[in-house]
Every structure is written in C-alpha cells, then in structure tokens.
Amino acid sequence: MMQFKAWNAIIAMFVCLIGIVYAMPNLMDRKIGAGLPIGFPGKQINLGLDLRGGVHLLLEVDANVLIQERLESILGSVRQVLRDAKVGYVGLGIRDNVIRFTLLSQIDKTVVQKITNSLSSDLIIDKNSNNILLSIQKKTIRQIKINATQKSIEILRRRIDETGTREPLIQRQGINRILIQVPGVNEPETVKNLIGKTAKLTFHLVAIGREANQQFSSILTLPMLKGGNIAIDRRVLVSGENLLDAKPSFDQNHQSTVTIRFDSSGSYNFARATTENVGKPFAIVLDRKVISAPVIREPILGGSAQISGDFTVQEANELALLLRAGALPAPLKVLEERSIGPGLGLDSVNAGRTAAVISLILIVTFMIGFYGLFGLFANVALFFNIILIFGALSALQSTLTLPGIVGIVLTIGMAVDANVLIFERMRDENKAGSQHLLQVLDAGYRRALKAIVDSNVTTLLAALFLFALGSGTIRGFAVTLSIGIVTSMFTAIMITRMFIVGWVRYCRPTRLPI
Structure with missing residues (x-):
C-alpha cells in the first residue's frame, strides 16, 4: 500500500x-x-x-379546452352519422362536458349504441329513456391532461431557452401543473408574457357580404389587433403547426414584421389557399385575435410569408420566438408566483x-x-x-x-x-x-x-x-x-x-x- x-x-x-x-x-x-x-x-x-434570485411560477394547464375540442369533434361525427343512419333526434349539443340529445324513437337505441361504439372506444354511453348522454372516460381525460402538460413543458423549455436563460427549472407537478423557476429574472411579468401566450397561429378567409353566409358553413367574429371586430370563416386553411421557422424582419417601409416558413405540407396548403382565393382578404389569427387581414394579390408558392401588424422591434422578436417554439396545446393559468430578489x-x-x-x-x-x-x-x-x-x-x-x-x-x-x-x-x-x-x-x-x-x-x-x-x-x-x-x-x-x-x-x- x-x-x-x-x-x-x-x-x-x-x-x-x-x-x-x-x-x-x-x-x-x-x-x-x-x-x-x-x-x-x-x-x-x-x-x-x-x-x-429570480422568478417562481406554478402553472396549471387548462385541459378543459382540449376536452371541449375533443367533444366538439365527436359531436360533429355523431351528427353526421345519425343523419346518414336516418335516426331522428332533437337537442343535440354539449353541456357540462357531456354530449346530450334525445331520440325521437325508442327503437333507435340499439342503432345509437352501434354508432357510438364505432366512433370511439373512449366514450361512455348513458341511456335514460330516450335521452342519450355521451361522455369521455376518466382515464382518457387523465391521459389528455398528462399529454398536454408534457407537451407544454417541452414548448415552455424551448421558449425560455431561446431567451438565453441558463438552467431554468421546468417540471411537472401532479397531473396538469407545471413548476417554473427562472434564475436571474426579477420581473414575473417578463416570464408570464413569454409563457402565457398560447401562440396558436391560423389562417382563415374573411367573411365579407351576404355571399359569405352562404359560402361558409360557420362564421366566427374575432377582435382585431388594431381595434374593432372582423368576421372570418371558422375553417382553418393553414395551421401554425406546419411552421418550420419564424424570424423578425423589416418590410419595404422599414416596419417590423415576422417572416415565417412552412414545411412541405404547410407550403402546399398555403399555396393552394392563396391560389384559390386571389383578390380575397386573408385573416392571420393569433390566439383568437386577428393580427392583420391582407388581400391576397397573387398566389404565394414559395412556402414562406410575412406577418405585419404595426409591431415594434421587441414585439416582432417576441412573436417570432413564440412561433418558433410552437403553440401550447392549451392555455395556462398562473396559480402561484413569487419573485426572489438578488x-x-x-x-x-x-x-x-x-x-x-x-x-x-x-x-x-x-x-x-x-x-x-x-x-x-x-x-x-x-x-x-x-x-x-x-x-x-x-x-x-x-x-x-x-x-x-x-x-x-x-x-x-x-x-x-x-x-x-x-x-x-x-x-x-x-x-x-x-x-x-x-x-x-x-x-x-x-x-x-x-x-x-x-x-x-x-x-x-x-x-x-x-x-x-x-x-x-x-x-x-x-x-x-x-x-x-x-x-x-x-x-x-x-x-x-x-x-x-x-x-x-x-x-x-x-x-x-x-
């Protein structure tokens, strides 16, 4: 030794x-x-x-939005299938996270059972007389919350990492809560503004004139960034899920803009939408607010576009960062916030x-x-x-x-x-x-x-x-x-x-x- x-x-x-x-x-x-x-x-x-020192935030993923979207999707399928099967019904709608409707005939109960089983194995069917209740299983709802929370964590990490903040703590707590600790940032509002936006980007046609009521199956009225409201077609022509990149830039008038680039699928959808609707206004919607509604002058075939909305340089940088990181699957609620001084x-x-x-x-x-x-x-x-x-x-x-x-x-x-x-x-x-x-x-x-x-x-x-x-x-x-x-x-x-x-x-x- x-x-x-x-x-x-x-x-x-x-x-x-x-x-x-x-x-x-x-x-x-x-x-x-x-x-x-x-x-x-x-x-x-x-x-x-x-x-x-820094910021401590406890967030909750509002998974009810996702559950509502799932129910709306099932609702549309149920309506279509009932019509195809020529089943009479009244009062079809969603209340308290349950799809409800009443059959006009007692005989149709067996048919409804087969139809709903074919739609989704996650549905629970409650038949009380002619009243039919369709709800999502608890284990499926739990999995929806867990998946949304996990995806939110990944997106939040990308957003915070892009700001240059080193070693943020981002972890799940429980089923649908997220703990965030960001050292070196002393203003909670700075972090909340960065992570609080869902950043869901969609492109819609603008509903103008009486013809729009006949052309579009469903019209949605949304507020505009510059004030006022605008009616748009609820149908999404192009989604921000197909974005590859987003960068701040300037237009010919030296105004701050955001240049976006789509993947192959997004490029195809964007080219088709702009080709089929030349001369029509095209609404750019971010988190249910219309940023701008420019008129399509010519088909855009290159897979890239420019978003303008009287942005400041900082607003353009923040919007580009949010779009690059991706949209949150559901809104976030701040349950607790603390600021620890240096x-x-x-x-x-x-x-x-x-x-x-x-x-x-x-x-x-x-x-x-x-x-x-x-x-x-x-x-x-x-x-x-x-x-x-x-x-x-x-x-x-x-x-x-x-x-x-x-x-x-x-x-x-x-x-x-x-x-x-x-x-x-x-x-x-x-x-x-x-x-x-x-x-x-x-x-x-x-x-x-x-x-x-x-x-x-x-x-x-x-x-x-x-x-x-x-x-x-x-x-x-x-x-x-x-x-x-x-x-x-x-x-x-x-x-x-x-x-x-x-x-x-x-x-x-x-x-x-x-």
Missing part, C-alpha cells in the same frame, strides 16, 4: 490541475465569466433561484460561505491539533478536495442551490473522515509496538480501506437515490454530495498517501508523528 509509483503521482497531480483549471473562473467576476465561450474549461457554476440570494450565498469557512477552520484546527504533520497533509488534501468539487460542478454546468451549499459543507466534514480512520488505525498498529514504521503505515491504509469504501459507497448510494427520486433543490444537494464523496475518497487515498510516501522517502523517519 505504501508503494506509490511515479505514474500514480502524475495522475493525481494531473487530476488536481484539471480541477484548478475548471474551478478558477469561479473566482472571476460573473460578467467576465459569462463572456467565456460555451465549452471553455472552467465555465462558471450556475447559481440557482435561491442564490441568484439581495435575498446574496444573503444565502454569504450565509453558506460563512458556514463553509467556519467548518473549514474548525476541521483544519482539529486535524493539526490531533494528528500534527499528518493532519497538515490531510488539510492540504482537503484544499484540493474543495477545488475538485467546484471544478466538477463547473465542468458539469450544474446549478448550485442553497441545499447544494449544504452538501458541500457536509462533504468538507466527511472529506477528513477517511483520513481520521487511517490515522487512528496507524495509532492502533503503532501501540502494538512490534512493527516497523513502514509496516504501521501500510497496515493503517490496508485495514482502514474496507471501512472507508463501505461507508462512502453506502452514502453515495443514498445520494444517487435522492437524485433519482428527488426533484429541484433535493437533486442539487444529491449532486454536490455525490461529487464530494468521490473527490474525498480520491484525495484521501491518493493525495494524502502521496504526501506521506514522499515524506517517508525524503525524511526517512523512525517514528510515527501522530
């Missing part, structure tokens, strides 16, 4: 050097560190919401720094007082252990939270635990008095190693379970604890032993200095 070959020393020093390189930028000003290119060794550690985060950082310094001073004093020269070796190894922890956090670009600082403080205490076990074992072997110093040192390492590995592995397993099963700041604590355990074992077994072997080789001592 006391043999320490040259290549072992080279590996140990190389690892420590890498740790120093990655940890060094954390001593720089954050503005200087933020200017370092992505992937540069030693990128600064990201501070979490509780250390840097001052509170600074207080947390200072408190964590104070706790770390105090614990470090106590440990250094204890180790030197109890173990003398070997305690000094252990303290130097502890110094490298702290460097390696911060270097690993920087390399992994982990987000450091207040529980993460607690994990670091805890590992500072645990880091010397392995050395304490080794040194105490050396004392026990030395008290036997029948062994040479080298045998004492070797026995101390050899016999303490099993206890060190067992204790650290069990703690590491607990930390890994916390990371796998926990969320948010719990995972931050698990990350720092796991890294600290690995680095403390490395410094105790490699760094401290390298110092002791070097001391033995060059000083040739005859007695144990503890």
Whole structure:
C-alpha cells in the first residue's frame, strides 16, 4: 500500500490541475465569466433561484379546452352519422362536458349504441329513456391532461431557452401543473408574457357580404389587433403547426414584421389557399385575435410569408420566438408566483460561505491539533478536495442551490473522515509496538480501506437515490454530495498517501508523528 509509483503521482497531480483549471473562473467576476465561450474549461457554476434570485411560477394547464375540442369533434361525427343512419333526434349539443340529445324513437337505441361504439372506444354511453348522454372516460381525460402538460413543458423549455436563460427549472407537478423557476429574472411579468401566450397561429378567409353566409358553413367574429371586430370563416386553411421557422424582419417601409416558413405540407396548403382565393382578404389569427387581414394579390408558392401588424422591434422578436417554439396545446393559468430578489440570494450565498469557512477552520484546527504533520497533509488534501468539487460542478454546468451549499459543507466534514480512520488505525498498529514504521503505515491504509469504501459507497448510494427520486433543490444537494464523496475518497487515498510516501522517502523517519 505504501508503494506509490511515479505514474500514480502524475495522475493525481494531473487530476488536481484539471480541477484548478475548471474551478478558477469561479473566482472571476460573473460578467467576465459569462463572456467565456460555451465549452471553455472552467465555465462558471450556475447559481440557482435561491442564490441568484429570480422568478417562481406554478402553472396549471387548462385541459378543459382540449376536452371541449375533443367533444366538439365527436359531436360533429355523431351528427353526421345519425343523419346518414336516418335516426331522428332533437337537442343535440354539449353541456357540462357531456354530449346530450334525445331520440325521437325508442327503437333507435340499439342503432345509437352501434354508432357510438364505432366512433370511439373512449366514450361512455348513458341511456335514460330516450335521452342519450355521451361522455369521455376518466382515464382518457387523465391521459389528455398528462399529454398536454408534457407537451407544454417541452414548448415552455424551448421558449425560455431561446431567451438565453441558463438552467431554468421546468417540471411537472401532479397531473396538469407545471413548476417554473427562472434564475436571474426579477420581473414575473417578463416570464408570464413569454409563457402565457398560447401562440396558436391560423389562417382563415374573411367573411365579407351576404355571399359569405352562404359560402361558409360557420362564421366566427374575432377582435382585431388594431381595434374593432372582423368576421372570418371558422375553417382553418393553414395551421401554425406546419411552421418550420419564424424570424423578425423589416418590410419595404422599414416596419417590423415576422417572416415565417412552412414545411412541405404547410407550403402546399398555403399555396393552394392563396391560389384559390386571389383578390380575397386573408385573416392571420393569433390566439383568437386577428393580427392583420391582407388581400391576397397573387398566389404565394414559395412556402414562406410575412406577418405585419404595426409591431415594434421587441414585439416582432417576441412573436417570432413564440412561433418558433410552437403553440401550447392549451392555455395556462398562473396559480402561484413569487419573485426572489438578488439581495435575498446574496444573503444565502454569504450565509453558506460563512458556514463553509467556519467548518473549514474548525476541521483544519482539529486535524493539526490531533494528528500534527499528518493532519497538515490531510488539510492540504482537503484544499484540493474543495477545488475538485467546484471544478466538477463547473465542468458539469450544474446549478448550485442553497441545499447544494449544504452538501458541500457536509462533504468538507466527511472529506477528513477517511483520513481520521487511517490515522487512528496507524495509532492502533503503532501501540502494538512490534512493527516497523513502514509496516504501521501500510497496515493503517490496508485495514482502514474496507471501512472507508463501505461507508462512502453506502452514502453515495443514498445520494444517487435522492437524485433519482428527488426533484429541484433535493437533486442539487444529491449532486454536490455525490461529487464530494468521490473527490474525498480520491484525495484521501491518493493525495494524502502521496504526501506521506514522499515524506517517508525524503525524511526517512523512525517514528510515527501522530
């Protein structure tokens, strides 16, 4: 155990050097560190919401909109199928998330059962006399909510990531709730404006004149961005789901616009719609509000178009970002919002720094007082252990939270635990008095190693379970604890032993200095 070959020393020093390189930028000003290119060794550690300040939002996905859309789709199919089967009915409509209608003939109940079974296996049929009630199964409603929440999380992450915000926390809570924490943003309205818009883009024909009432099966009246209302055909000619890209741009009059580009399917639909309706106004609708309704001058065949609406540069940038990220499947409701100022985060950082310094001073004093020269070796190894922890956090670009600082403080205490076990074992072997110093040192390492590995592995397993099963700041604590355990074992077994072997080789001592 006391043999320490040259290549072992080279590996140990190389690892420590890498740790120093990655940890060094954390001593720089954050503005200087933020200017370092992505992937540069030693990128600064990201501070979490509780250390840097930021915005905390709890959102709820309004899945009732999706359920209503599903019921409307089923309603249209039911109406068509009943007509085709020549089944008499009255009062067909949706009330309280249930499709209701009354049969004119008792004989038609069996026919209705076959028809509804053919429409969807998710429907529950309740027949009370001639009154028929159709509703969606609870398990299907639950799955609709889960799918909508998961898709909303993906879109929200794309929206927030495009703003350049690093390490936002976006996770599902329950069936249809989403927790968002955005460090470094102190205005909740900024985040709410970004994530609160559904960004559902559609293109419709404008209903003008009496002919429109005959031409269109259903007309919808919507407000316009510039004020007033406009009647449009409810039928969607082109959907924003077919968008490939959206970028802010300027028109010939130097007004801010948004240039959009469709995929192959969207390009085909857009080309057909503009070709068949030359000379007619074409409404561009965003979240049930008409942005503009330009007249189609000529067919647009290139798969791209320009949206104008007297935007400011910032509004054009925000609209392009929302369209690129995609439309939310359903509206979001803000259930809870909190803003944590940078001052509170600074207080947390200072408190964590104070706790770390105090614990470090106590440990250094204890180790030197109890173990003398070997305690000094252990303290130097502890110094490298702290460097390696911060270097690993920087390399992994982990987000450091207040529980993460607690994990670091805890590992500072645990880091010397392995050395304490080794040194105490050396004392026990030395008290036997029948062994040479080298045998004492070797026995101390050899016999303490099993206890060190067992204790650290069990703690590491607990930390890994916390990371796998926990969320948010719990995972931050698990990350720092796991890294600290690995680095403390490395410094105790490699760094401290390298110092002791070097001391033995060059000083040739005859007695144990503890």
